[in-house]
Amino acid sequence: MSQAIQFDPIRLPPEAEELRIEVRAFLAEELANGGFDPRATILTSAFDKEFSKRVGAKGWIGMTWPKKYGGQERSFLERYVVTEEFRVANAPTAAHFTADRQSGPVLLKYAPEHIKQEVLPAITRGECTFCIGMSEPNSGSDLFAASTRATPTEGGYLINGTKLWTSNAHQSDFMIGLFRTSPPTKENRRHGLTQFLVRLKQPGITINPVRNMAHKHEFNEVVFEDLFIPEDHILGEVDGAWKQATSELAYERSGPERFLETYYVLTELVRVLGDKPDPRAAEGIGRLVAQVHTLRRMSVSVNGMLQAGKEPVLEGSIVKDVGTIWEQTLPDKARSLSAFVDAEPSNRATFDEVLQYATTIAPKLTIQGGTTEVLRGIIARGLGLR
Amino acid sequence: MSEADALLVDATTRIFQDLCDPQTVNAATDAAWKAPLWQALEESGLTLAWVAEERGGAGASLADGFAIAGLSGRFAVPLPLGETLLAGWLLGVAGLDSPAGAMTVAPSRPRDRLTLTSKGTLQGRALGIPFAGSVETIVALASQDGANHVVHIAAKDCVIQGAPGLSGDGRDAVTFDGVVPLAIASLPDGLGGNCLTLMGAAVRAAQIGGALQEILTMASEYAQERVAFEKPIAKFQAVQHNLARLAGETAAAVAAASSAADTIHTIQGLGDAAFFEVAAAKIRAGEAAGEGAAIAHQVYGAIGFTEEHILHRFTQRLWAWRDDFGNESEWAVQLGEFVADGGADELWPLLASR
Numbered sequence: 001m002s003q004a005i006q007f008d009p010i011r012l013p014p015e016a017e018e019l020r021i022e023v024r025a026f027l028a029e030e031l032a033n034g035g036f037d038p039r040a041t042i043l044t045s046a047f048d049k050e051f052s053k054r055v056g057a058k059g060w061i062g063m064t065w066p067k068k069y070g071g072q073e074r075s076f077l078e079r080y081v082v083t084e085e086f087r088v089a090n091a092p093t094a095a096h097f098t099a100d101r102q103s104g105p106v107l108l109k110y111a112p113e114h115i116k117q118e119v120l121p122a123i124t125r126g127e128c129t130f131c132i133g134m135s136e137p138n139s140g141s142d143l144f145a146a147s148t149r150a151t152p153t154e155g156g157y158l159i160n161g162t163k164l165w166t167s168n169a170h171q172s173d174f175m176i177g178l179f180r181t182s183p184p185t186k187e188n189r190r191h192g193l194t195q196f197l198v199r200l201k202q203p204g205i206t207i208n209p210v211r212n213m214a215h216k217h218e219f220n221e222v223v224f225e226d227l228f229i230p231e232d233h234i235l236g237e238v239d240g241a242w243k244q245a246t247s248e249l250a251y252e253r254s255g256p257e258r259f260l261e262t263y264y265v266l267t268e269l270v271r272v273l274g275d276k277p278d279p280r281a282a283e284g285i286g287r288l289v290a291q292v293h294t295l296r297r298m299s300v301s302v303n304g305m306l307q308a309g310k311e312p313v314l315e316g317s318i319v320k321d322v323g324t325i326w327e328q329t330l331p332d333k334a335r336s337l338s339a340f341v342d343a344e345p346s347n348r349a350t351f352d353e354v355l356q357y358a359t360t361i362a363p364k365l366t367i368q369g370g371t372t373e374v375l376r377g378i379i380a381r382g383l384g385l386r
Numbered sequence: 387m388s389e390a391d392a393l394l395v396d397a398t399t400r401i402f403q404d405l406c407d408p409q410t411v412n413a414a415t416d417a418a419w420k421a422p423l424w425q426a427l428e429e430s431g432l433t434l435a436w437v438a439e440e441r442g443g444a445g446a447s448l449a450d451g452f453a454i455a456g457l458s459g460r461f462a463v464p465l466p467l468g469e470t471l472l473a474g475w476l477l478g479v480a481g482l483d484s485p486a487g488a489m490t491v492a493p494s495r496p497r498d499r500l501t502l503t504s505k506g507t508l509q510g511r512a513l514g515i516p517f518a519g520s521v522e523t524i525v526a527l528a529s530q531d532g533a534n535h536v537v538h539i540a541a542k543d544c545v546i547q548g549a550p551g552l553s554g555d556g557r558d559a560v561t562f563d564g565v566v567p568l569a570i571a572s573l574p575d576g577l578g579g580n581c582l583t584l585m586g587a588a589v590r591a592a593q594i595g596g597a598l599q600e601i602l603t604m605a606s607e608y609a610q611e612r613v614a615f616e617k618p619i620a621k622f623q624a625v626q627h628n629l630a631r632l633a634g635e636t637a638a639a640v641a642a643a644s645s646a647a648d649t650i651h652t653i654q655g656l657g658d659a660a661f662f663e664v665a666a667a668k669i670r671a672g673e674a675a676g677e678g679a680a681i682a683h684q685v686y687g688a689i690g691f692t693e694e695h696i697l698h699r700f701t702q703r704l705w706a707w708r709d710d711f712g713n714e715s716e717w718a719v720q721l722g723e724f725v726a727d728g729g730a731d732e733l734w735p736l737l738a739s740r
Contacts (some may be wrong), residue, residue, distance in 0.1 A: 008644070110540055277723065286723075294638050294667075322638060384606060
């Protein structure tokens with residue numbers, strides 16, 4: 001390791017704090033007129049295309065992108081504020097968040113001009129939903145084992161194979177898929193995979209639901225049978241997808257969504273413990289708050305360093321590792337701290353309801369978007385151990 | 387700590403490298419290394435960094451002082467540098483001059499209280515005072531009829547019951563009964579009776595961050611050199627994952643401590659924002675100290691458990707520092723009560739305001 005781990009104490013700039021006031025006003029208005037139901041976002045579904053369109057109308061999707069593609073050319077720290085306020089308010093962002101965070105930036109970097117012109121503005125209007133086609137039945141954490149084939153044919157490629165655990169594929173318009181264009185080489189097992197833009201609403205694609213243990217339909221199995229993809233839908237270098245994940249990964253790993261997924265449990269815990277908690281409960285709240293504050297400061301710091309043109313890849317992976325473990329253990333700590341709260345006050349029911357849900361979904365938090373084990377391998381590489 | 391002066395950081399680092407190398411200090415059979423180190427620190431103005439120039443100090447910024455504290459953690463400095471910084475700061479805010487020589491502060495435990503009687507003498511006992519047995523001066527906070535005063539005391543006037551503490555640096559019991567202070571001044575408006583605990587906790591969090599950074603580097607290098615089962619232990623995934631966890635704990639401690647230091651530096655006055663940030667930093671850094679020390683020892687195996695190896699210079703200080711100026715539990719109860727008092731719906735605005 002050449003350099004010590006650094007987290008500059010970056011604060012959000014004034015324009016970000018002004019934006020926060022606007023975002024809170026928008027959310028308050030939405031709540032007041034029934035635009036979304038936070039409880040339903042948590043317990044039922046975070047997918048609401050009409051809500052996404054209203055967010056798009058505010059200019060808050062793809063807000064860091066160039067204006068010519070519908071963006072606002074605002075900073076990553078401004079986007080940070082929008083992301084965290086929406087997350088904490090339990091606003092339904094699933095219809096646009098994947099495109100906003102990941103797919104849009106990939107298109108910006110690798111798509112041909114006419115596709116950028118077509119797709120990016122639609123994303124910013126909240127009209128266009130993306131999913132990510134990486135995992136397969138025999139390729140989960142080990143992405144480079146992907147075997148869904150892309151075979152050259154006249155003018156493009158034919159896709160055959162199956163993607164699995166594809167969140168929201170059944171409600172998406174596009175997928176960014178990782179397909180095998182060549183076998184891996186002896187020297188480089190990561191060689192041979194290519195990223196493609198896939199239009200999902202066409203023949204040759206079958207999408208089957210895979211219900212999760214919280215009884216929700218988010219996951220899907222996506223089967224490709226001789227699906228034709230035109231050549232201009234290739235994103236980046238043929239066989240070279242492995243080179244294409246550099247600093248975007250730090251953004252993807254270090255955002256507020258990496259430790260706030262079960263934040264509602266903390267809010268409701270503070271509510272049920274009341275304004276005069278006993279020392280045990282107070283200590284518990286204090287430790288949880290110290291953790292979430294620290295995670296937020298780490299996360300803001302990484303985003304600030306990225307905005308300043310640095311590449312805190314190690315720091316970004318650390319935020320996701322520590323953050324997802326925290327949000328995963330939060331429900332159990334809340335369960336323990338609330339053990340002596342009477343059932344009587346009406347707010348206990350709300351707490352119990354969200355606690356039960358968070359307990360059920362907790363296992364996925366350290367799996368989605370890169371498992372703890374994979375992240376720790378990346379951190380170990382950053383430390384010079386491998 | 388990005389606000390800290392780069393030249394000062396470099397100069398401090400050089401002094402520690404030259405005169406406080408943990409290996410050299412650990413191998414020393416006498417205390418001959420102490421005097422030149424302290425002299426170099428004094429001559430460079432580091433001991434009185436937080437004292438204004440017109441009072442004979444270096445007039446460095448609060449951010450600079452926290453950077454010095456972080457470096458003292460990184461080198462496991464076994465002298466009362468952090469304590470002297472704090473003492474100089476406390477004297478300065480009350481408008482008192484700092485004497486030369488090493489100082490410490492009291493009380494260092496949140497529940498210890500000293501009082502100033504109407505006769506102008508002190509009353510009370512404070513436990514776990516760092517380095518009390520090896521300094522000339524103790525600067526204390528004492529209350530009289532609800533008002534807080536800063537008192538400058540000659541250590542030789544107190545009854546000091548020595549105890550090495552976890553670090554061996556001294557965490558002594560000091561009895562102040564009947565002691566007449568050399569100088570007394572009231573705390574300025576805007577600073578409460580918790581100001582010393584807040585500043586002390588922020589200094590300790592910075593030191594913990596520094597020490598964790600160092601043991602992370604040391605343990606990562608050691609794992610690449612140490613061969614077992616025919617390969618460097620760094621090649622074992624179990625060891626890699628332990629070190630990745632150590633990196634996470636280090637990151638959390640450094641981020642929380644930097645953020646608290648930045649808050650104190652930026653917002654003068656030690657109000658609610660400083661309380662929130664310092665409480666969170668001392669809790670999180672304290673937790674990281676325990677976790678991090680355990681992981682580093684596990685990576686080093688038996689050699690790290692020897693007196694001969696320098697690892698204990700860091701880990702024993704990590705354990706001592708997490709107890710000084712309020713441990714995790716004490717701060718967590720205070721922070722939890724503060725949050726509960728604000729109510730559930732005020733928690734997010736509070737977090738987002740930082």
